[in-house]
Amino acid sequence: MINMQTQITTIAGKEVRDALRTHLLSLLTGFLVIAALVSLTVSAIALHVDYLTYVESRALLISLGKSAAELAPPAFFPLKLLRGFVEHVEIIGGVLGIVLGYRAAAVERGHSTLALIMTRPLTQTAFLSGKVGGNMMLIMAGLATTFVVGAIALAAISGLGLAPSDLARIFVVFTAASFYVGIFFLLGFILALTIKKLPTALLVAFAIWLSLVLIAPQIGDTMDPDNQVAGGVFHALDIAKPQQTEILKSFKTYETIRDGIEQTSPAKHFERFSFAVLGIKDIYNGQPLAEVIRDRVTDLWWLLAIFAALVFVLFLRPLNLTRLTKEQ
């Protein structure tokens, strides 16, 4: 009898070959790479436009005989250009995970091979470990392609090259992204192994993705009092930052509810962690990586906890083989 490790490796290898054959992975990874490149290019162009505006304004002030000292040039931090890139990983990465999870279950159900496989001397744990292991490799390969292309494009666009510390920050975000996309893979996989009709499983997974990735953060964002009025309510009222903080103390419960809604979203945890690590969030810009990770480790724990909880559900729930044939 083949040992468990070989069984897991064989199933994982088959997963990789199957996914490459169906072009689903290449289609979605290609889409993610294009979205990431578009985002980087557009951010760089927008920054360039800002710079040209600054140069023009400076020249105008000088030609009028006025001082241009107070006119601050647009700040340039290459990693800040990755804002849209991270947001695309949040949105499209979630879809990539769901589609891989759905495919991993659908390929067995569609060919009615699941029951056949389980008649072999193979435990459910080994079968699921192979499936999860193979697909996590695919996810990491897809994300690695996206991040490498993104890093090369960033270096080319900025013209500065990336320092080792910048690459370390990108690697940390890549690791968090792997767990984040892994969460959606597990969600799609569990649903496709549970729900009787396969297309329904895919759509339920999309509905959950929509609620967690787009709607929950959007509710939190629009509940932010400063987002209720164009330009910000405090700006409209001409209230300085210290007074803003003082006034907002009276809205602690409201802010707790708002933050609670955002906390339900793994996308928001991934975003907060990534924005901090890359210095997109101003208060973390220029801070040492270790310090930033220490400060935002709760977000990382949230991602790991959700991932672990889904793994727990997947492995502890026995598969109902009579139910898991091709859709009824």
Place this chain on the structure above:
Amino acid sequence: MTSRQLTLLETTWLSARSSIRIGIKDNTVVLLAGLFFAMVLISAYLGWSATATVNAIYTKALPVLQAQGKAIPANPVGETSPLSLFRNMVTYVALLGALASLVLGHQVVAADRKSGVIPILFSRPINRTGFAIGKISAILFAIAGILIAAGLVNALTMLVLPGLSLTSAVWIGLIKFYAVSGLYMVAFGLLGAICASTLSTESMALLIPVTIWLALTFIVPQITANIGPMAALNPQSANLIAPTGGFFAVTSTLLGPFSIAESYRYLASSILEITSGAGTTTTALGSLTVLAVANLALAGAFIFSFKTLDACRSDYRD
């Protein structure tokens, strides 16, 4: 006894009736429509809550401004239209409404393909154009039903909330908002139907329109107006002015006619008076034209794809 050939109108009616039944019986369509309806209720609450919070901030800010000797600005709440209470609906229509419509459009075609009735139907002297128009009518009817219910909830919310000045312009604005939302959702319903009748696997028939929806909602607005993916979810983004310069001028000219997400956001935000439209190059007529042309083109494409559907290979391969 010979069977009588059905007229175009009769075929359309029969097709529409059976497609509506499919939509009502389909759990996924009902789930997504239910989720959309729940968001309509949440949107009404959020609108009220956010307005009350801004009002409270203004009250708290007054003593601070007086102590600093600054001029007291007008309350921002007083300057907003009652319709802006429903500002979140712009986002929910663009997300859940579009996705529910995609699934609805998919199901009205996919159900026939999966049940194996297409070879039987197409072996009869049936008018395929009439049958396709029936499917389009079903999509229109179902989306209209969802939006009328949503509009009634919004109307009730405005009637219940105190202190709102409800003029006829407000009611007309609400009707206009849902008419524009209907146009946007029908476009995605038709896209779902086209993919469901054209593609050979059901998974791809769902995945391809979702990918197109993602591109239209999150990627195209970034190329044409530098609106980031998450910023595109905030209805206030309709106020953002695209950076000036050659690149954005070229991209907005080239991609503008295809950017139905931006056209919808601009139109809906203008109707709900979230944006004044100042500084943007888009016009209401231009945006409406984009939505109308998109619907007509998609309807034509669906009729063509349904008419050319190979009855012998109508079942999905997955």
